[in-house]
Amino acid sequence: MVQFDSTPALIVVDMQNGFCHKDGSFARLGIQTDPTTIVARINELISEFRATGFPIYFLKTGYQADYSDRRGRDRHDRLEQLQGLLRGSWDAEILDELTLEPDDIVINKTRNSGFFRTSLENTLRERGVDHLILTGVGTDVCVETTARDAYQLNFAVTTISDATGTCNESDHLAALHALRNFGGTASTSEVIEVLEKLRNSKNM
Numbered sequence: 001m002v003q004f005d006s007t008p009a010l011i012v013v014d015m016q017n018g019f020c021h022k023d024g025s026f027a028r029l030g031i032q033t034d035p036t037t038i039v040a041r042i043n044e045l046i047s048e049f050r051a052t053g054f055p056i057y058f059l060k061t062g063y064q065a066d067y068s069d070r071r072g073r074d075r076h077d078r079l080e081q082l083q084g085l086l087r088g089s090w091d092a093e094i095l096d097e098l099t100l101e102p103d104d105i106v107i108n109k110t111r112n113s114g115f116f117r118t119s120l121e122n123t124l125r126e127r128g129v130d131h132l133i134l135t136g137v138g139t140d141v142c143v144e145t146t147a148r149d150a151y152q153l154n155f156a157v158t159t160i161s162d163a164t165g166t167c168n169e170s171d172h173l174a175a176l177h178a179l180r181n182f183g184g185t186a187s188t189s190e191v192i193e194v195l196e197k198l199r200n201s202k203n204m
Contacts (some may be wrong), residue, residue, distance in 0.1 A: 002158055002186045002194050009129040010049045010056045012042060013114065013136030013143050013164075015098055018061075018084050018091040020137060025084025025091050033137055033165055037095045041163040041188040042135045046098070050193045056104045056126055058094055059114040059136070059146070060069060062087035069110045083156040112145035132183075133191060138166035140175035147183050157183025160191065 018024040020035040041088060061092050063070045067080050079085065085092050087108065094100060107120050114120050124132075132150050134143055134157065143164050150157045159179045166172045176185050 002190050004131055004194060004198065006130055007128045008054055008131040008133055009113065009124060009127070010045055010048075010054065011132050011134050011136070011145060012056065012058045012094075012098065012145065013134065014059060014061055014138070015039070015042065015095050015136050016060060016085070016091070017093055017095060020095055025079060025082045028082055029035075029078055029084075031167055032144045033167055035137070035165065038135070038137075038163050038165045039095065040162070042098060044188055044192060045133065045135060045160070045163060048192050048199075049133075050101070052195050052199045054195075055129060056113075057120070057123075058098075058100060058104060059078070059120070059142070060092060060094065060106060060108050061085055061110065062089075062092040062108050063110060071111060076146065110141045113149045114142070115149045115153065116147040124155070129155075131158070134159045135163040137164065138171075139164040139165050140171045143181060144182075147179055153184040155183075158191070159183065159185045161185045161187055164189050181190045 015035065019026050020025065020033055046056060063085055072183060105123060107114060107118050109116065109118050132155050134147050136143055147157050147159050159176065161176050179185055
C-alpha cells in the first residue's frame with residue numbers, strides 16, 4: 001500500500017517528442033513506444049498533485065549541439081546524424097499532451113539517471129520532498145536508473161506500473177519486477193486514492 005509520510009513529488013521522466021512522438025528521432029530510428037495510455041495516466045496524476053499542492057518535476061534528456069556531453073558519443077551514431085534530442089529543439093521538448101505550469105520544475109539531464117550531475121537532489125531536499133512518484137519512459141532505462149539512485153539517496157520511491165512504459169511489454173515487466181527491491185510499485189489509481197484522502201483531510 002502506498003503511504004506518504006510527509007511530502008511526495010511527482011517525477012515525469014523523458015516524456016519528450018524524441019522518445020515518444022511518432023515523428024521523433026527514436027521513431028525514425030525504428031524504436032517506437034506508444035505513449036497514449038501512459039500520457040492519460042500521467043495527466044491524472046499531474047492533476048491530483050496540483051490539486052494537493054505537491055511539486056511536479058519533469059526530467060528531460062537534451063544534449064549540446066556538438067554532443068560533447070553525451071556518454072560514449074560517436075559522430076557516426078544515427079541519433080547524432082538525425083540531430084536528435086538537441087537541447088532547445090522540438091525533439092527534446094516535452095509532449096504537447098503534458099502541459100507544464102510555472103510552478104513545475106524542469107531538470108535537464110544527459111544520462112539515464114535524473115540525479116547524475118543535475119540539481120534534482122538539491123531542489124528536492126530544499127522543498128522537503130522525501131517520496132518520489134516515478135512515471136515516464138523507459139521503464140527499464142531512465143525510470144529504473146533514476147529510481148535506483150533515488151533509493152540509494154534515502155528517498156522513498158514508488159514507480160507507477162501503469163504510468164511508465166518502454167519499447168516492449170517484457171522489458172517493462174522485468175523492470176517493474178526488479179524495482180520491487182527499490183521502493184516498489186503501485187498503480188495510478190492507488191496513488192490517486194491516497195492523494196484524495198490527504199486532500200480531503202486538509203479540507204476538514
